[in-house]
Amino acid sequence: MKKIINDPANVAREALQGLGEAHADLLTVHFDPNFVTRAGGPDTGKVAVVSGGGSGHEPLAGGYVGEGILHAAVPGAVFTSPTPDQILDATKAADAGAGVVHLVLNYTGDILNFETAAELAEAEDIKVVPVILDDDVAVKDSTYTAGRRGVAGAIPWYKITGASAARGDDLDTVVEISRRVVANVRTMGMALTACTVPHSGEPSFVLEDDEMEIGIGVHGEPGRERVKLTSADEIVATLLGSVVEDLPFERGDKTLLFVNGMGGTPSVELYLAYHSARTYLAERGIEVARSLVGNYFTSLEMQGMSITLLKLDDELTELWDAPVHTPALRWGR
Known part of the structure; x- marks a missing residue:
């Protein structure tokens, strides 16, 4: 295992320390227990948005705390x-009371764990509503889930x-x-290589040099099938x-196309894949109205990518375009 770390048991905590020091103008990191909040405190009178999950997927979720997205994020161990x-x-x-x-x-x-926390919060007169992504x-069903996994969407x-x-929208x-x-x-995602969780020191799975895993999960969970490596155009067409x-997506739909790297994939390959994806969609009459390309929901150092497609309407487009300022996303200001 080759990683830029100290003690494998302290990776998540030390990374949080660095996140807080690098972006003190945007967020505040709290310890014992660990969580991240906006630097300015609660957004008075507005609905608060909180998420979280295991570490190892950076910049998710702490990197999305700030103006226009999350009010707080909760990172677990890797x-x-x-x-x-x-x-x-x-x-x-x-x-903030709303x-x-x-x-x-x-x-x-x-x-x-979010269900338990919501029940405890309700006991303190905080109204909490969960929304689940799958x-x-x-x-x-997979190693970590009942039902579909929540990934780069x-x-x-x-x-x-x-x-x-x-x-300023109300809670409902x-x-x-x-x-x-x-x-x-x-x-849907794919992988060319496995990742290695620091405390295990071993790859989560093994792929031969000429193999790829189609439908991989972000923790290294098995996908649909293991096949021989092929061209970018063919990989994109499969995903x-x-x-x-x-859904299905249909001719005339306006979409957000998001090509996400798994942590070890260079931008040159992600943009190449984005071009293949855009060509694939254009041939089917599906419009790409908004785009995102980069390593935004990773799996440590895994080489691979996922492709996300969101069907847009006017309101969702307006909300996507609204100003945002976090360590991981910034536009509109």
Whole structure:
């Protein structure tokens, strides 16, 4: 194992220390328990948006705390769900009196721990509504889930839900918009190599030099199939074919196309894949109205990518375009 770390047991905590020091103008990192909040405190009178999950997926989720997206994020240990006490403290810190939306990716541990934290928050008179993301079309059930996994669709989901809260929408409206994103976003990923969790010191799986895993999960969970490596155009067609058929996306739809790297994939390959994806969609009459390309929801150093497609309407487009200022996303100001 080759990693730029000290003690494998302290990777998540030391990374949080660095995040807080590098972006003290945007966010504040709290310890014991660990969570991240906006530097300016609660957004008075507005709905708060809170999410979280295991570390190792950076910049998710702490990198999306700031103006226009999340009010707080809760990082667990690497590939491990945050605990209820972390989630409760983050919820209390973010609450501004108008209710809190928990954005929860569909993993069994996350679901259970966010449910427990919500019950504890309700006992302290904080109204909490969960919204669950399950955008991965690759498999129905996997190592960490009952039902579909929540993956890179989280990025537009965070952005649009957070923008709804920022413009002053009430709790019911923020939840409705957040659920609309979930209903209209689909993702599928692939991997060329495995990642190595620091405390294990071993790759999570093994691929031969000429193999790839189609439908991989962000923790290294198995996908649909292991096949021989092929061209970018063919890989994109495999991923997008499943994505487009699932909703389904149809001729005339306006979409956000998001090509996401898994942490070890260079930008030159992601932009090449984006071109292939855009060509594939154009041939089917599906319009790409908005785009995002880069390593936004990673799996440590895994080489690979996922492709996310979100069907847009005028309101979702407006909310995507709204100003945002976080360590990981910034536009409109």
